[in-house]
Amino acid sequence: MKKKDIILGLTIITVGLILMLMMKVYHHSEGNRIVIEVNGKKYGTYSLDENQEINVDTEYGHNVICIEAGKAYMKEADCPDGYCMRQGKISKKNQTIVCLPHKLVVEVNGEQHRTSKASDNENSASDIVPDAVVK
Amino acid sequence: MSKRIAYCAILITLAMIFSYVEVLIPVNFGIPGVKIGLANIVILIGLYVIKIREVLMISVIRIILSGVLFGNIMSIAYSMAGGMLSLVVMAIMKRCKGFSMNGVSIAGGVVHNIGQLIVAMLVIKNFRLVVYLPVLLIAGAVTGFLIGILSSGIVPAVEREMEKHTF
Structure with missing residues (x-):
């Protein structure tokens, strides 16, 4: 396990979490x-x-x-x-x-x-x- | 030469057994379609101990055979897109300085999922599927990390064995 591995993994997970959060906001209103x-x-x-x-x-x-x-x-x-x-x-x-x-x-x-x-x-x-x- | 063929055959068999084990005991992440990808252990180790074209061959044959045995034509398409894309990215990552097997495997896992998502979008002709991207990114990183840990534990033993039986 090297430093770059950790940076890569954490970056991807952070990007995923941010996108998820954005979609939560995007999904906020009820549809009909x-x-x-x-x-x-x-x-x-x-x-x-x-x-x-x-x-x-x-x-x-x-x-x-x-x-x-x-x-x-x-x-x-x-x-x-x-x-x-x-x-x-x-x-x-x-x-x-x-x-x-x-x-x-x-x-x-x-x-x-x-x-x-x-x-x-x-x-x-x-x-x-x-x-x-x-x- | 015959020894190389034998090694490839063993690795294909191993990859297929992993695929089968995964069908039998699905590790559920709570997200449909997310698998740990045990067969990638073989591909990842292969990248470090044998030639890239042999790994490519093993990957293609394994995907077709396990698709025919445990899946269908569509599952072959999904696996092929994911498998080929991740193999290319992992081979490139391996050449980059500063990444160990874990990093290579994380990149492979993430790209694998992206490849499958692209095929899924093409199949149903609906690009809204992109909403699954964040989950798949995280899942790919996590499963890639797990596969990396397992593989880096196995590689030294494989290398020892291979030195005993030099090609």
Whole structure:
């Protein structure tokens, strides 16, 4: 163990901690909807205000995202590792849940205005119908 | 020559056993996907006792074989990106003055994670994954340090053995 080793290690850890802290601040405000993306394309936008279960069936696999009490989490997934189900609940802006094998990203979004399609569907939406499905 | 081949074969086997042990007993850091990377012990020691092209060969073969046995095509892609990037950086770091095996290993661990993150971002075409960077930086430094400690303990013994059986 040399001096430079310690400097290198501590520098990396410090940079990591500072970035983490910055992201904590960045993640501070609550979001009001989630955006689901599959393979880089938007799959749908869903309000965090209503409790719902979203079934996402794509060529990559099956995921169930659950919204409960303003928080979203991955309830079910048939991916090989199941990491997405262990990423906890998200509700703050820019927080994400990622299911790598299924190329799926759930991201909290806080913008007030919604796409016209989303608001159209919202009027008739029951608890399980998505706000918008854009493929 | 045949002895060199035998050594490489032994090291590949060892690296694969480490990969397997890691599948069996995942050391959980509380973060999905973060592993200690036991197979890197072999790569790191290899950097210090055998030629770089042999280490490269060992690394590539180990990644493909353990990917086929314990993973899938995607896990091979992730391991390959991480493995190759960390090998290059570790080889450069080793040439830099003032770093011991620990420093080399820390750099390797961190770059390994960055490589995998880049592949993940390309796979899902979402660059927001960068939010995982801070955690991966710290995890890479910690696991790299652990691997460095282990490897620097093992290297003297390997060197002693290799002197007995000169190539």
